[in-house]
Amino acid sequence: MxxxxxxxxxxxxxxxxxxxxxxxxxxxxxxxxxxxxxxxxxxxxxxxxxxxxxxxxxxxxxxxxxxxxxxAARENELRTSKPIAVSAQVDVSRLVLSTLRSIGSGEAVPLGSPYPDPKLFPSDKISRYGSAIVRRKSQWGVADELPPGNPELIRQIARRYLENGEPVDPNEIVVTVGATEAINLCLQAVAKPGDTVAVESPTYYAMLHAIERMGMRAIEVATNPGEGIDLGALAAILAKQRIAACMVMPNFQNPLGFQMPDENKRELVELLARHGVPVIESDVYNELYFGEAHPRSLKSFDTEGLVLHCASFSKSLTSAYRIGWAIAGRFHEQVEKLKFLNTLTTPSIPQLAIAEYLKNDGYEHHLRRVRKVFAQQASLMTATVKRFFPEGTRTSHPMGGYVLWVELPPSVDSMRLYQLALDNGITVGPGYMFSATDSYRNFIRLNYSYTWSPGIEAALITLGKLVAACMR
Amino acid sequence: MxxxxxxxxxxxxxxxxxxxxxxxxxxxxxxxxxxxxxxxxxxxxxxxxxxxxxxxxxxxxxxxxxxxxxxAARENELRTSKPIAVSAQVDVSRLVLSTLRSIGSGEAVPLGSPYPDPKLFPSDKISRYGSAIVRRKSQWGVADELPPGNPELIRQIARRYLENGEPVDPNEIVVTVGATEAINLCLQAVAKPGDTVAVESPTYYAMLHAIERMGMRAIEVATNPGEGIDLGALAAILAKQRIAACMVMPNFQNPLGFQMPDENKRELVELLARHGVPVIESDVYNELYFGEAHPRSLKSFDTEGLVLHCASFSKSLTSAYRIGWAIAGRFHEQVEKLKFLNTLTTPSIPQLAIAEYLKNDGYEHHLRRVRKVFAQQASLMTATVKRFFPEGTRTSHPMGGYVLWVELPPSVDSMRLYQLALDNGITVGPGYMFSATDSYRNFIRLNYSYTWSPGIEAALITLGKLVAACMR
The missing domain is CATH 1.10.10.10 (Winged helix-like DNA-binding domain superfamily/Winged helix DNA-binding domain)
Known part of the structure; x- marks a missing residue:
C-alpha cells in the first residue's frame, strides 16, 4: 500500500x-x-x-x-440513457478515424486515447519471444496458420478461460486480427444488410462501425450507467420489431465502465434466446476488473449457442500485435469461413509470440499490477474531474477498464471542447463517437490508464476551465 | 547458365x-x-x-x-474458355479451405499449394530486421499504424512502383492484411450485395471468395489462355446487363499464367470506362515475370480513377507477413475507411520489417533469381506433364508466376484425382476451386515453385498414372 x-x-x-x-x-x-x-x-x-x-x-x-x-449527492450521478427508439443508419467512422489520428500523431496529453498506456505492458518480453521465434523459424507457409489459427495460441487462450473459471471448447476459438475483425465476422455471420441491430446507448463505436460497414441499422437501447442495457426497454423493442442481433459489452463497457450484474447477464441471454436473437458480446476488458473476482461473460450463461463472444489481447497485453478471437457458438463454422474470406490468415509471428508469453510468463502477475494501477487512477481522475470541472458535471463509476465517461453541462458541445482542448495540447474523446444519433453531444470520454502525473492533473484542470468556457 | x-x-x-x-x-x-x-x-x-x-x-x-x-501440335493447346454467361451465386470457399488445410498439414508433395516455395525467399533477412525492430522499439500504440498504414512502408512501396516505371501517388496506397483484404475492401467500395461482378473463367478463387462474402453474383467471362479475358465477350455482356465491377488478374493470372498484351489491357480499361464500370485488378504476381520487362498494370492505363489496383508481398517476398495494399483511384477514401472498419490497423512489425528490407536489401537481386528459377521449373514441369500424363492432356504456357494449369481428358474428375493423389502423398489443386459453375471438373492446378527434384519428378509420374486410372 x-x-x-x-x-x-x-x-x-x-x-x-x-x-x-x-x-x-x-x-x-x-x-x-x-x-x-x-x-x-x-x-x-x-x-x-x-x-x-x-x-x-x-x-x-x-x-x-x-x-x-x-x-443528497445524487445530482452527481449519471442517469439511465433514454435514446429515442428508432433505428438509425450509421456513419460515425469518419469522426472516429480523424479523432484517433489527431490523438496518435501528436505530443498531446492522451486523455482521448482509446488505448491503454503502452508503458504498463510487457512489450519487451513479448518482443523477445517474437525475436526468438523469427530467428528459430525462418520459413513459413501461410498454410500453417489457416483458420481457426495457430494451434498453440488457441490452446493458451482456452487455458486462460479455464483459469478464469469459464471453460470453453478450444475447437470453437477462431483467431482474428484484433477484436475488431472478430466483431465484424460475428455480425456478418448472424445478420445481413438492411437488418436492425440492438446496441447499448452509449455504444462502443466499433459496434457502430461493424453495423455501418455492413449497411445495417442500429437501434440504441436505454442503458443504465451502473448495470448496463435496460432489459425492460430491450424486451419492449423485441416485442415490437424484428431484431437480427444484439451487441453489448457486459463487462466494463466502453465508455460507461459498468459491469452487468450476473442476474442481468443471465436474463439478457434468456430474453434474447426466447426471441431466437443472437447476441455478440465484446469482452475485451474482462481481465481488467477492479473487484474481487473475474467477471462472468454472457457466453458462460449460454445454453443455446446463441452468444458470439469476442475478445482480444489489445487492452490487456499488447495493442500492437492485433490478436483477437471469436467464440461463436452455433455460428462457429460460418465465422471460421468468413475469417478465411476476409483476411485469409492472421499473421504468424504475433500469434506465436503471444502464445509463448502466455505459456511462460506472469500474465496473471502483470494483470494484477495493471488492475491495481487502473483502479487507483480511476479514483484519482474521478476526484480531479469532480473538483475542477464546472457544476453540473457528472461521471461514470468505472468497475474495470480504463475510461471515464463524463457528462458535461448541457450547453457544452463536446466537438467544440475537443477542438479547444487540442489547441491546448490535450485530447478528449467526444461523445459524438458513441451514438449514431448525436445523443451525447455534451459528453466526453477520458482515459485514465496513463501514469498519474502533474502533467495529467494540470491537463484536467485546464480541461475544466475549457468546459466552463464552452458554457453559453 | x-x-x-x-x-x-x-x-x-x-x-x-x-x-x-x-x-x-x-x-x-x-x-x-x-x-x-x-x-x-x-x-x-x-x-x-x-x-x-x-x-x-x-x-x-x-x-x-x-x-x-x-x-500439327495444336491438340496440346488449351482453348479459350466458353463459360455459360449466367451470373451464379458463389460458394467455393469451403472446398478451397479444406484443400488448403490438407495441403498445409501434411508431408505431401505440395503440387497443389498456392504458395511459393518458402525456401526461395529471404525470410532470414526480413526476420533479422523484424527482430531488430522489436528490440529497438518496444512500445507501440495502435495509433501509429492507423490507415492508410506505416508511412515508411508506403514510401518504399511507392519507390518500387517508380523503379518499375509505373509511378503511383503514395497518398493513394492503403496497406492491408494481404491482397485478400485489399480485394475485399475494393469490392465492397464499388459494389453492393446482389450486384453482378464479371470475372475471368477460370477465376482466381480469392475473387470468388470476395464475391461470395459480399453476397454478390459472379458472371464468368470467356478467357483466352494466352491473352486473358475475351474483350468481345465482355463487351457483349456489358451491352446486355448491368455489371457493378469487373475483377481480373492481368499479369500471370492464377491459374492460367497469361500476361495480357498491353493493347488488350488498354482496351479493357477503356471498354469498362465507357460503361463507367470499375475494375479491380489483382497484380500479386507482377514481379514474377519471365519476359524481358516488368509487365504493365491496368492501373497504368487508367485515366478515370476507375482501376482499383491490389497487390502484396506474399508471392514475391514473404507470405507469412501478410502485407498487401490497395491503390484504389477515385475509391481511395472509401477503401481507406473500410480498412479501418474491417481490421482497424495492419500489424506494425511486419510492415516495419518489410519496409526495412526494401530500403536496405537486394529485392531486385532476389527477384531476378526467383524469376529464373520459376521460368526453368515451368519448362521442366510442363515437359514432364506432357511426357507422363495420358494423351488428351493440355497445359497452359505460364509467362510468369509459379502455377501450371492442366486440362485432363474429359472423363477425369479432379476431385477424385485430388483424393487419390492425397492417398499417394501428393496434393493437387482441383479445378472446381476456380469457378462457381463447376466448369473445370477435369482441370488441375500444379505449383512449380518448389526446387526441382527427383521427388517432384516421381510425384508427377505417379500423378500421370493416377490420371490414367481416373479415365473411365
Missing part, C-alpha cells in the same frame, strides 16, 4: 469511527502535511481518493468536509 | 542450323550422356526443357524427335 493510500485508509477509519462526523471539516491539506510530515502532493492524492469514494467533498474556499448522506 | 541449360542451347542451335531436321530422331539420353560425359539426369533435364519449348518431342519406345510444325 502506498503512502497516500495508507493516509486515505487512516482518515476513512477515523470517519467510520466517528472521529470526523458528517458535514464536519477535516484538517486542511497543509495542516495534515505538516502534522504527518508528508508531502502536499501525497495528502492531495489521499484526499482525492477519499473524494472519489464519496467520503469527503471539497467546498470552494472552505476546505474538505465529511460528505453528506449519499441521497 | 547451368550445364543442362547449356546442353539444351547447343541442341537448339543444332536444330536451328539444320543439323537435326524436323521429324528426325536426336541422340538418345544415354548416347548423349556418354558422348558428352555428363549425367543422365542433366541430359534428361535438357531434353525436358527442349520438349517444353516445343522443339523436340518424345515418342514412346522410340526416343526424342525434332518436333513437327507447330500447326
Amino acid at each position: 502506498k503512502l497516500y493510500e495508507r493516509l486515505a485508509k487512516d482518515i476513512e477509519d477515523q470517519i467510520s469511527q466517528g472521529v470526523f462526523r458528517r458535514g464536519e471539516r477535516i484538517p486542511s491539506v497543509r495542516q495534515t502535511s505538516q502534522h504527518r510530515q508528508i508531502s502536499i502532493t501525497t495528502v492531495l492524492h489521499a484526499y482525492l481518493l477519499l473524494e472519489s469514494k464519496g467520503l469527503i467533498e471539497s467546498r470552494p474556499q472552505s476546505g474538505y468536509f465529511v460528505r453528506l448522506p449519499a441521497s | 547451368k550445364l543442362y541449360e547449356r546442353l539444351a542451347k547447343d541442341i537448339e542451335d543444332q536444330i536451328s542450323q539444320g543439323v537435326f531436321r524436323r521429324g528426325e530422331r536426336i541422340p538418345s539420353v544415354r548416347q548423349t550422356s556418354q558422348h558428352r560425359q555428363i549425367s543422365i539426369t542433366t541430359v534428361l533435364h535438357a531434353y525436358l526443357l527442349l520438349e517444353s519449348k516445343g522443339l523436340i518431342e518424345s515418342r514412346p519406345q522410340s526416343g526424342y524427335f525434332v518436333r513437327l510444325p507447330a500447326s
Whole structure:
C-alpha cells in the first residue's frame, strides 16, 4: 500500500469511527502535511481518493468536509440513457478515424486515447519471444496458420478461460486480427444488410462501425450507467420489431465502465434466446476488473449457442500485435469461413509470440499490477474531474477498464471542447463517437490508464476551465 | 547458365542450323550422356526443357524427335474458355479451405499449394530486421499504424512502383492484411450485395471468395489462355446487363499464367470506362515475370480513377507477413475507411520489417533469381506433364508466376484425382476451386515453385498414372 493510500485508509477509519462526523471539516491539506510530515502532493492524492469514494467533498474556499448522506449527492450521478427508439443508419467512422489520428500523431496529453498506456505492458518480453521465434523459424507457409489459427495460441487462450473459471471448447476459438475483425465476422455471420441491430446507448463505436460497414441499422437501447442495457426497454423493442442481433459489452463497457450484474447477464441471454436473437458480446476488458473476482461473460450463461463472444489481447497485453478471437457458438463454422474470406490468415509471428508469453510468463502477475494501477487512477481522475470541472458535471463509476465517461453541462458541445482542448495540447474523446444519433453531444470520454502525473492533473484542470468556457 | 541449360542451347542451335531436321530422331539420353560425359539426369533435364519449348518431342519406345510444325501440335493447346454467361451465386470457399488445410498439414508433395516455395525467399533477412525492430522499439500504440498504414512502408512501396516505371501517388496506397483484404475492401467500395461482378473463367478463387462474402453474383467471362479475358465477350455482356465491377488478374493470372498484351489491357480499361464500370485488378504476381520487362498494370492505363489496383508481398517476398495494399483511384477514401472498419490497423512489425528490407536489401537481386528459377521449373514441369500424363492432356504456357494449369481428358474428375493423389502423398489443386459453375471438373492446378527434384519428378509420374486410372 502506498503512502497516500495508507493516509486515505487512516482518515476513512477515523470517519467510520466517528472521529470526523458528517458535514464536519477535516484538517486542511497543509495542516495534515505538516502534522504527518508528508508531502502536499501525497495528502492531495489521499484526499482525492477519499473524494472519489464519496467520503469527503471539497467546498470552494472552505476546505474538505465529511460528505453528506449519499441521497443528497445524487445530482452527481449519471442517469439511465433514454435514446429515442428508432433505428438509425450509421456513419460515425469518419469522426472516429480523424479523432484517433489527431490523438496518435501528436505530443498531446492522451486523455482521448482509446488505448491503454503502452508503458504498463510487457512489450519487451513479448518482443523477445517474437525475436526468438523469427530467428528459430525462418520459413513459413501461410498454410500453417489457416483458420481457426495457430494451434498453440488457441490452446493458451482456452487455458486462460479455464483459469478464469469459464471453460470453453478450444475447437470453437477462431483467431482474428484484433477484436475488431472478430466483431465484424460475428455480425456478418448472424445478420445481413438492411437488418436492425440492438446496441447499448452509449455504444462502443466499433459496434457502430461493424453495423455501418455492413449497411445495417442500429437501434440504441436505454442503458443504465451502473448495470448496463435496460432489459425492460430491450424486451419492449423485441416485442415490437424484428431484431437480427444484439451487441453489448457486459463487462466494463466502453465508455460507461459498468459491469452487468450476473442476474442481468443471465436474463439478457434468456430474453434474447426466447426471441431466437443472437447476441455478440465484446469482452475485451474482462481481465481488467477492479473487484474481487473475474467477471462472468454472457457466453458462460449460454445454453443455446446463441452468444458470439469476442475478445482480444489489445487492452490487456499488447495493442500492437492485433490478436483477437471469436467464440461463436452455433455460428462457429460460418465465422471460421468468413475469417478465411476476409483476411485469409492472421499473421504468424504475433500469434506465436503471444502464445509463448502466455505459456511462460506472469500474465496473471502483470494483470494484477495493471488492475491495481487502473483502479487507483480511476479514483484519482474521478476526484480531479469532480473538483475542477464546472457544476453540473457528472461521471461514470468505472468497475474495470480504463475510461471515464463524463457528462458535461448541457450547453457544452463536446466537438467544440475537443477542438479547444487540442489547441491546448490535450485530447478528449467526444461523445459524438458513441451514438449514431448525436445523443451525447455534451459528453466526453477520458482515459485514465496513463501514469498519474502533474502533467495529467494540470491537463484536467485546464480541461475544466475549457468546459466552463464552452458554457453559453 | 547451368550445364543442362547449356546442353539444351547447343541442341537448339543444332536444330536451328539444320543439323537435326524436323521429324528426325536426336541422340538418345544415354548416347548423349556418354558422348558428352555428363549425367543422365542433366541430359534428361535438357531434353525436358527442349520438349517444353516445343522443339523436340518424345515418342514412346522410340526416343526424342525434332518436333513437327507447330500447326500439327495444336491438340496440346488449351482453348479459350466458353463459360455459360449466367451470373451464379458463389460458394467455393469451403472446398478451397479444406484443400488448403490438407495441403498445409501434411508431408505431401505440395503440387497443389498456392504458395511459393518458402525456401526461395529471404525470410532470414526480413526476420533479422523484424527482430531488430522489436528490440529497438518496444512500445507501440495502435495509433501509429492507423490507415492508410506505416508511412515508411508506403514510401518504399511507392519507390518500387517508380523503379518499375509505373509511378503511383503514395497518398493513394492503403496497406492491408494481404491482397485478400485489399480485394475485399475494393469490392465492397464499388459494389453492393446482389450486384453482378464479371470475372475471368477460370477465376482466381480469392475473387470468388470476395464475391461470395459480399453476397454478390459472379458472371464468368470467356478467357483466352494466352491473352486473358475475351474483350468481345465482355463487351457483349456489358451491352446486355448491368455489371457493378469487373475483377481480373492481368499479369500471370492464377491459374492460367497469361500476361495480357498491353493493347488488350488498354482496351479493357477503356471498354469498362465507357460503361463507367470499375475494375479491380489483382497484380500479386507482377514481379514474377519471365519476359524481358516488368509487365504493365491496368492501373497504368487508367485515366478515370476507375482501376482499383491490389497487390502484396506474399508471392514475391514473404507470405507469412501478410502485407498487401490497395491503390484504389477515385475509391481511395472509401477503401481507406473500410480498412479501418474491417481490421482497424495492419500489424506494425511486419510492415516495419518489410519496409526495412526494401530500403536496405537486394529485392531486385532476389527477384531476378526467383524469376529464373520459376521460368526453368515451368519448362521442366510442363515437359514432364506432357511426357507422363495420358494423351488428351493440355497445359497452359505460364509467362510468369509459379502455377501450371492442366486440362485432363474429359472423363477425369479432379476431385477424385485430388483424393487419390492425397492417398499417394501428393496434393493437387482441383479445378472446381476456380469457378462457381463447376466448369473445370477435369482441370488441375500444379505449383512449380518448389526446387526441382527427383521427388517432384516421381510425384508427377505417379500423378500421370493416377490420371490414367481416373479415365473411365
